[in-house]
Amino acid sequence: MRLGPGEFVLQQIVILHPILSPLWLGGLAWLFRGRGGHFRVLGWTFVVFFLMLFALKAKNYYLAPIYPLLFAAGAVGLEEALERRRARGTIGPEALVVAVIVVAGLAVAPVALPLLPPEGYVAYEKALGFGPPRTEVAHRGPLPQIFGDQFGWPELVAEVAGIYRSLPSGERARAGIFANNYGEAGALALFGPRYGLPRPISAHQSYFLWGPGDFSGDILIVLQDNRESLERLCASVEQAGEHFHPWGMAEENNPIFICRGLRVPLRTLWPRLKKWN
Secondary structure (H helix, E strand, C coil): CCCCHHHHHHHHHHHCCHHHHHHHHHHHHHHHHHHHHCCHHHHHHHHHHHHHHHHCCCCCCCCHHHHHHHHHHHHHHHHHHHHHHHHCCCCCCHHHHHHHHHHHHHHHHHHHCCCCCHHHHHHHHHHHCCCCCCCCCCCCCCCCHHHHCCCCHHHHHHHHHHHHHHCCHHHHCCCEEEECCHHHHHHHHHHHHHHCCCCCEECEHHHHHHCCCCCCCCEEEEECCCHHHHHCCEEEEEEEEECCCCCCCHHHCCEEEEEEEECCCHHHHHHHHCECC
16 A cells, blocks of 8 residues: 555554664664674665665565564664673663563564464454554455455355356366456465366466466356456356355455356457556
């Protein structure tokens, strides 16, 4: 989702834990000024990636892999500061620093890690009063996307398999399965073989590059679409099922259609189906 400069920075602080922000921000400062500036190139590396991903409207978690670098630098800087205190005969607050980090980490661990069942997660997030910031523009559901995206896929594929098996044998031999996003396509590719399903096709993101394969579009099982748009493309549209999972991504809770008689050959239509978001 698109964020302004202030909100993008704020979400970095929230994702990495507000109480720990002085550590990684201090690490960035240390990379520029510590040890004679020998590690300045690493600081500039972070700055360049930060600005580049912000300019490209990246999601707030895309920067996550680079933060261990800043935390490590911050730990070195903190240790140097504590050493200076000890050299002056001042007792360092090492125990306090560790206690703050442990307590802060334990408090938010249940909303950052899969430690609780869904019901427990929702209750804990409500009691805590906050949760992870939203990372998907269209995401809806009781769980954040990183958890909600782990539910419902085997059930969805089983439902598609039931629809596929319900087709007359002549249609089944020609039928393709069209997924409107790469999550559905990936689930069908992973769980579909156990049901004897054909390879899924999708025009979403890089799935588009693999093309429609040998499917003509005569018979298509279509996921995450609506009747109105399909009726413009197909001679007949039948709702054959409806997927629902209470803890999954709410945007996946949709009817499943059978599209018969594509008005334009699938290979000709394919460039118009490309979806990049």
